[in-house]
Amino acid sequence: MNLVRNHVLISIDAGTIMAGARAVEKTLVNEIASQGLTDEISVLETGSVGATGQGVILVVYPEGVYYGNVTPQDIPELVEEHLLKGRPLKRLILSEVPRQHVIKKEKTGLLKEQPRIVLKNSGIINPENIDEYIAANGYEAIAKALTTMTPDEVIEETKKSGLVGRGGAAFTTGIKWDFARKAAGDIKYIVCNADEGEPGTFKDRLILEGDPHKLIEGMLIAGYAVGASKGFVYIRGEYALSIERLEKAIGQARQYGLLGDNILEGPFSFDITVMKGAGAYVCGEETALIESLEGKRGHPRNKPPYPVTEGLWAKPTVVNNVETLANVPDIILHGALWFRGYGTEKCTGTKVFTIIGNVATPGLIEVEMGTTLRDIIYEYAGGIKDGKQFKCALVGGAAGAFLGPDMLDVKMDFVNLKEYAAVLGSGAILVMDEDVDMLDMLKSVLHFFRHESCGHCVPCRLGTAQLVKIIDRVSASKGKKDDIDKLIKIAQVMQATSFCPLGQSLNLPISSSLKYFGDEIRSRVR
Amino acid sequence: MYREQLLKKFNPALDNILYILHELQDNNPEHYLAKEDIRVCADYLEVPYSYVHSVASFYTMFSLKPRGRYIIRLCDSPPCHLMGSQSLLDYLKKALKVNVGETTQDKMFTLELTSCLGVCGVAPAMMINEEMFGNLTPAAVDSILDKRRKEL
Amino acid sequence: MNLEDLKKIREKAQKDVELRQKQARIRVVVGMGTSGIASGAREVLKTFVEEIGRRNLTDVVVTQTGEKGLASREPMVEIFEEGKPVVIYGSMDSEKSKRVVVEHIVNGNPVTEYAIEVM
Numbered sequence: 001m002n003l004v005r006n007h008v009l010i011s012i013d014a015g016t017i018m019a020g021a022r023a024v025e026k027t028l029v030n031e032i033a034s035q036g037l038t039d040e041i042s043v044l045e046t047g048s049v050g051a052t053g054q055g056v057i058l059v060v061y062p063e064g065v066y067y068g069n070v071t072p073q074d075i076p077e078l079v080e081e082h083l084l085k086g087r088p089l090k091r092l093i094l095s096e097v098p099r100q101h102v103i104k105k106e107k108t109g110l111l112k113e114q115p116r117i118v119l120k121n122s123g124i125i126n127p128e129n130i131d132e133y134i135a136a137n138g139y140e141a142i143a144k145a146l147t148t149m150t151p152d153e154v155i156e157e158t159k160k161s162g163l164v165g166r167g168g169a170a171f172t173t174g175i176k177w178d179f180a181r182k183a184a185g186d187i188k189y190i191v192c193n194a195d196e197g198e199p200g201t202f203k204d205r206l207i208l209e210g211d212p213h214k215l216i217e218g219m220l221i222a223g224y225a226v227g228a229s230k231g232f233v234y235i236r237g238e239y240a241l242s243i244e245r246l247e248k249a250i251g252q253a254r255q256y257g258l259l260g261d262n263i264l265e266g267p268f269s270f271d272i273t274v275m276k277g278a279g280a281y282v283c284g285e286e287t288a289l290i291e292s293l294e295g296k297r298g299h300p301r302n303k304p305p306y307p308v309t310e311g312l313w314a315k316p317t318v319v320n321n322v323e324t325l326a327n328v329p330d331i332i333l334h335g336a337l338w339f340r341g342y343g344t345e346k347c348t349g350t351k352v353f354t355i356i357g358n359v360a361t362p363g364l365i366e367v368e369m370g371t372t373l374r375d376i377i378y379e380y381a382g383g384i385k386d387g388k389q390f391k392c393a394l395v396g397g398a399a400g401a402f403l404g405p406d407m408l409d410v411k412m413d414f415v416n417l418k419e420y421a422a423v424l425g426s427g428a429i430l431v432m433d434e435d436v437d438m439l440d441m442l443k444s445v446l447h448f449f450r451h452e453s454c455g456h457c458v459p460c461r462l463g464t465a466q467l468v469k470i471i472d473r474v475s476a477s478k479g480k481k482d483d484i485d486k487l488i489k490i491a492q493v494m495q496a497t498s499f500c501p502l503g504q505s506l507n508l509p510i511s512s513s514l515k516y517f518g519d520e521i522r523s524r525v526r
Numbered sequence: 527m528y529r530e531q532l533l534k535k536f537n538p539a540l541d542n543i544l545y546i547l548h549e550l551q552d553n554n555p556e557h558y559l560a561k562e563d564i565r566v567c568a569d570y571l572e573v574p575y576s577y578v579h580s581v582a583s584f585y586t587m588f589s590l591k592p593r594g595r596y597i598i599r600l601c602d603s604p605p606c607h608l609m610g611s612q613s614l615l616d617y618l619k620k621a622l623k624v625n626v627g628e629t630t631q632d633k634m635f636t637l638e639l640t641s642c643l644g645v646c647g648v649a650p651a652m653m654i655n656e657e658m659f660g661n662l663t664p665a666a667v668d669s670i671l672d673k674r675r676k677e678l
Numbered sequence: 679m680n681l682e683d684l685k686k687i688r689e690k691a692q693k694d695v696e697l698r699q700k701q702a703r704i705r706v707v708v709g710m711g712t713s714g715i716a717s718g719a720r721e722v723l724k725t726f727v728e729e730i731g732r733r734n735l736t737d738v739v740v741t742q743t744g745e746k747g748l749a750s751r752e753p754m755v756e757i758f759e760e761g762k763p764v765v766i767y768g769s770m771d772s773e774k775s776k777r778v779v780v781e782h783i784v785n786g787n788p789v790t791e792y793a794i795e796v797m
Contacts, residue, residue, distance in 0.1 A: 004733055007780045046777050046789075061785050111748055111766070111795050123709060123746030134684070135691035143681055199603035202644035202713075209711045210744020237548070237587045238643055240656045241712050256687070257679035265680035278544050278585030281641055295540035295571075297584040356646040356749075357608050363647045364747035398604055428646075430605050444607040452641060454584070647749020648713050660716035660752075 004039075006083055009046045011057040019055040020071065027072040028058075031079045041083055054094060068094040112380060115342055116366045117350050118326035122210025127245050130252040133213040139258055141329035142220045146266050149332075154225040155181060158328065160336035162348035166203075167193055167284075167321030168396070168425045170414040173328075176318055179308035180226045183316035188228040190219050191312060191319045193289055194235040194242070197281040198397030199448060200428030203352035204322035206364060208235065208242035211326070212249035216259065216272060218325030221332055223270040226318055231272040234289050237279055247274055281452035285500050286319040288454070299456040300500035323352055343369030347413035351427055355381040358388065358433040369413040373403065376412065377431060388433040392516055394441070396425025398448050399505035401512040402438075423508065438517040439524055443471045445509050453502065460503030463494040467506070479525035488514065528553070529566040538570050546570070547582055556592035557636075586640070593636040594629040596674055598622075600652040603642035609649040615639070617664045621671065634675065703737040704783055705758040706730070711745030718771055719753035725775040726755070730783070738783060751794055757782060768794035 010016075010025050025043065032041050046059075054068035058078075065088045067078070074092060081089045125132040133139070145154050159174030180188055192215065196204040207215060219231045235243050250272055253259040261269045280298045283289045287301035290312050311317025327349060331339045340348045347369040353376055356362040360382030367376070373393065377383065384390050392402045395412075401422040403410075410416065414424045432441065450464040467490055470483050491507040498504045514521060532549050536542045550563040559582050568578045582588045600618060602611050615626075618637055622630050629636040645651045648660025659670060679687075708714075708723045726740050746754065751768030755778070758764050765788045767778060774792050781787045788796075 122744040127744050131691035134688050135695050199642040200605045200646050205644045206745050279587035280585050295543040356605050361750045363749040444604045645713050645716050648716050658716040
């Protein structure tokens with residue numbers, strides 16, 4: 001193998017290009033080639049090296065010699081002397097060498113310290129290596145539960161922690177488990193809802209891809225608490241990497257005897273099967289998901305009976321979101337009291353928010369429940385992009401509410417947002433700046449729902465089609481005078497009569513966008 | 527016959543139907559579920575042809591008409607819409623000379639729209655077969671398409 | 679496996695992780711979540727492996743991890759070096775990776791302009 005012995009960096013920026021850096025680079029590459037040194041000496045372009053007004057600048061490593069005011073005519077000598085004979089060419093050496101040891105910090109806050117529970121390991125450990133999860137105290141919680149706690153104690157601890165479902169419905173997890181535990185029947189199931197399709201949401205994907213063993217451990221604990229020996233993870237078909245990583249993790253856990261029969265050589269047995277979805281937003285609704293798991297069209301079921309008594313194959317079934325289950329190991333390991341130390345009195349723990357759209361640094365954070373929208377946008381996501389003004393945020397996904405500037409200081413948690421006729425939903429926050437056309441955004445939301453309406457019930461099937469027809473008309477400046485009122489009317493009827501949350505929740509984005517931007521939107525039909 | 531071979535790794539249970547349909551579609555040279563695929567699946571699971579058809583037509587990842595070698599699925603959900611997916615859609619239509627749901631004449635590309643792909647931090651985004659691409663611009667789209675054209 | 683085994687595996691895994699950190703002078707960790715991959719992380723990982731292999735830098739290891747959350751700065755690469763602060767590079771590509779190998783890993787000068795955080 002040829003080992004590179006010298007690196008020549010050539011600084012390419014506006015100043016050096018004007019001074020002829022490209023010509024120097026070309027001559028240098030040719031000269032190195034003609035001397036037969038291409039394999040030994042690599043030439044790399046670099047940005048500014050911190051020296052200005054010194055013409056074309058080269059840096060030769062390993063010596064770290066800085067040359068300035070280099071011209072194509074200097075190159076043969078430089079290659080001959082320095083690169084062949086190892087004698088730096090003194091006449092071109094810069095007297096003042098720019099050094100850059102101080103690293104400036106970018107003004108982004110997304111990497112700022114966060115109280116991470118579910119995403120503690122994501123982006124830190126290698127998700128494809130079970131040992132790294134174990135080294136980070138992985139599977140210690142299930143070991144603790146199996147050896148020192150009864151299933152009832154696990155449920156009690158989970159109830160006490162105040163953990164509620166992170167998928168949007170915010171039902172108390174411990175109570176759900178209790179229902180399923182007490183339901184009649186020997187066979188029970190744990191189903192993990194990983195059909196993450198709410199637009200703007202990718203929190204579950206980070207857990208599945210970045211720390212799949214945490215989900216497995218959460219499901220093991222849920223299975224032990226409820227008395228289930230079989231679990232399913234329903235992952236949307238688009239999440240190829242999530243499916244790959246989770247399947248790999250399940251295989252490793254089986255090898256270690258952490259899944260399968262007699263886990264940790266005790267009486268508890270549990271195994272997990274991954275199910276791959278095929279593109280249907282409505283399958284995020286728990287009964288539609290169960291239908292899909294059974295191999296049917298993903299239509300929602302009548303409730304009651306609820307899945308906790310009659311779910312998958314009519315057996316008692318717990319359906320929990322990925323983020324919910326990923327909270328469980330730490331609750332069992334550190335206790336309910338520890339968990340209640342995060343968040344607010346009524347809404348405990350942390351929440352993962354995806355903060356996207358017109359912000360400086362879109363991405364994802366895990367912060368305490370009750371963090372304000374202002375902090376999330378300005379402290380963590382770097383504020384509005386390009387110094388523009390905040391117009392509004394769509395919070396909770398497509399089925400969420402548009403929140404205007406008056407909502408910036410409202411605490412973001414499930415309980416509090418309800419008081420403002422808004423929802424936390426999946427934790428997606430889509431930020432829009434002053435230039436965004438609200439009619440266009442509303443149109444995008446309505447098109448999404450028309451596409452995803454499953455066709456099972458009439459109000460949603462026809463309602464979404466009518467809404468799209470009307471908004472397309474308005475958007476094409478062919479709107480009729482009462483079109484906006486029709487949007488409101490249809491959405492209200494859909495809320496009252498649709499079969500499942502998909503059709504029921506559409507009223508929220510429509511009514512909230514009109515509340516804040518009624519004049520702007522109505523001006524398009526006059 | 528290759529179809530029957532493919533099915534052998536699945537239990538003939540109804541809850542495997544999505545896996546089976548994925549497998550049949552992935553292995554169909556035209557990346558769709560042909561009548562024969564649906565028939566084989568129905569026979570294997572011992573359910574009517576119409577049942578399998580009703581399931582296949584419900585889920586957007588399954589196609590009932592032939593598609594190209596590369597299936598481009600551009601996200602048009604609100605987050606990508608806000609970040610400019612509409613202009614990318616216009617660009618893709620022009621570059622490929624097709625409308626949404628259509629396949630290029632050389633059978634290389636099929637253009638589809640998809641709901642949120644969950645990579646909103648790098649919006650606008652699209653998927654080509656199982657590969658994800660973010661921070662898309664017309665120039666980036668060009669180089670992605672070119673690379674695939676040259677792969678042949 | 680029983681409880682005792684789990685404890686043993688944990689102790690061994692923790693030791694291994696520690697040992698690996700000591701054996702390797704430098705650890706390069708590439709973020710390989712979907713946002714990273716969608717922004718070109720596979721190419722970045724490949725470049726680091728190639729450039730490090732080509733220079734026979736046996737005391738440098740390259741590993742992968744999931745996403746941290748800063749999607750808009752993917753692909754991200756972290757450089758761990760004993761006794762020095764961790765440097766996180768953002769918006770990496772193949773060319774930038776080559777420069778990080780040369781300047782930071784071989785010559786010990788972090789590349790200021792690509793660094794987004796030092797911890």
